[in-house]
Amino acid sequence: MKIGGFFCASLRALGFIIVVLMLAAIPALAQTVDVTDDAVNAVAKRLYCPVCENQPLDTCMTEACARWREEIRLQLAEGSTPDQVVANFVAQFGERAVGTPLDPVLRALALVTPYVLAALALMLGVFTLIRWRGRRPVSTPAASIPVSDDYLSQVERDLRGK
Amino acid sequence: MTGLEFLQEAKDPPKPGFRLSLGGIMLLVGILMVALVVGLQLARQNRSQPTAGLAPDFTVTTFDGQTMRLSELRGQIVILNFWASWCGPCRAEAPILESIWQDYRERGVIVLGVTYADSERDARAFIAEMGMTYPNAPDVGTFVSRQLYHITGVPETFIIDQRGEIARFLFADINEQRAGEVRALLDELLARGAA
Numbered sequence: 001m002k003i004g005g006f007f008c009a010s011l012r013a014l015g016f017i018i019v020v021l022m023l024a025a026i027p028a029l030a031q032t033v034d035v036t037d038d039a040v041n042a043v044a045k046r047l048y049c050p051v052c053e054n055q056p057l058d059t060c061m062t063e064a065c066a067r068w069r070e071e072i073r074l075q076l077a078e079g080s081t082p083d084q085v086v087a088n089f090v091a092q093f094g095e096r097a098v099g100t101p102l103d104p105v106l107r108a109l110a111l112v113t114p115y116v117l118a119a120l121a122l123m124l125g126v127f128t129l130i131r132w133r134g135r136r137p138v139s140t141p142a143a144s145i146p147v148s149d150d151y152l153s154q155v156e157r158d159l160r161g162k
Numbered sequence: 163m164t165g166l167e168f169l170q171e172a173k174d175p176p177k178p179g180f181r182l183s184l185g186g187i188m189l190l191v192g193i194l195m196v197a198l199v200v201g202l203q204l205a206r207q208n209r210s211q212p213t214a215g216l217a218p219d220f221t222v223t224t225f226d227g228q229t230m231r232l233s234e235l236r237g238q239i240v241i242l243n244f245w246a247s248w249c250g251p252c253r254a255e256a257p258i259l260e261s262i263w264q265d266y267r268e269r270g271v272i273v274l275g276v277t278y279a280d281s282e283r284d285a286r287a288f289i290a291e292m293g294m295t296y297p298n299a300p301d302v303g304t305f306v307s308r309q310l311y312h313i314t315g316v317p318e319t320f321i322i323d324q325r326g327e328i329a330r331f332l333f334a335d336i337n338e339q340r341a342g343e344v345r346a347l348l349d350e351l352l353a354r355g356a357a
């Protein structure tokens with residue numbers, strides 16, 4: 001009996017320790033397993049290196065980029081959506097984080113120019129189409145010339161140089 | 163009258179003159195807009211750090227919650243240091259700046275650290291690890307670092323005199339040798355201010 005009781009108590013203690021260890025491991029698992037590198041890179045693709053020029057964060061090898069990717073991982077692990085993470089970066093580090101110029105005039109132009117160019121291209125296309133459809137076959141001048149004997153004789157005289 | 167006037171009329175060449183089609187106008191507008199964007203970008207790239215004159219004014223809130231405005235620090239010498247926790251030279255520089263701060267804080271010198279593109283948790287961990295006791299603030303939106311001081315990396319340091327003018331710009335980290343130069347400059351500025 002004594003051996004059996006000791007065995008049961010030991011099993012209970014072991015079970016308790018296992019449960020405690022598993023509970024303690026949950027936050028660590030949430031950070032390291034749930035957020036994959038692909039998930040981090042999907043967000044990093046939308047951001048740019050803070051020290052390089054035009055270098056997307058997912059392909060940047062600097063320490064600064066590594067820290068930013070780690071920050072993305074932490075924010076995702078905390079429950080932020082990719083859009084929220086990007087918004088947080090913009091709020092914290094400015095529009096440059098998403099590759100938009102900081103200069104207000106330049107930013108406005110950079111944002112507006114592609115739309116203006118697209119609108120111009122569309123207008124040009126429509127304009128060309130309208131002109132193309134409105135073009136009629138050229139009528140032959142002969143159809144509008146009054147043909148008469150007097151006229152023909154006049155032409156013949158002119159051709160002879162008289 | 164030959165009766166052939168219609169032939170003459172048909173052969174009349176188009177009237178000379180500069181006439182732009184709608185497509186041409188659109189193309190011109192497009193080219194102008196692209197040129198404007200590229201031109202502005204080039205102009206912006208040519209901006210560099212201020213090395214003289216009045217230091218651009220700004221307001222920051224330190225990690226301790228203290229609001230600091232540069233123009234309100236007139237009468238003191240300000241060592242404005244841009245740093246980041248991911249920057250190796252900043253790690254070497256921090257103890258030197260702390261030492262300068264400890265030596266000069268009672269004499270009217272303030273060291274103000276501003277983080278660049280650094281997460282708050284990393285910056286706070288760095289401050290704690292390095293034992294930095296001088297005020298440090300995040301640069302929210304990188305407005306101070308990029309828009310006002312046009313820094314190109316970290317660390318970069320501006321020494322601003324008692325009148326709010328930039329006395330020295332340090333493009334590199336403050337190592338032991340440069341620390342001697344900084345101390346000499348601080349002594350000079352303090353002596354000039356006392357005179």
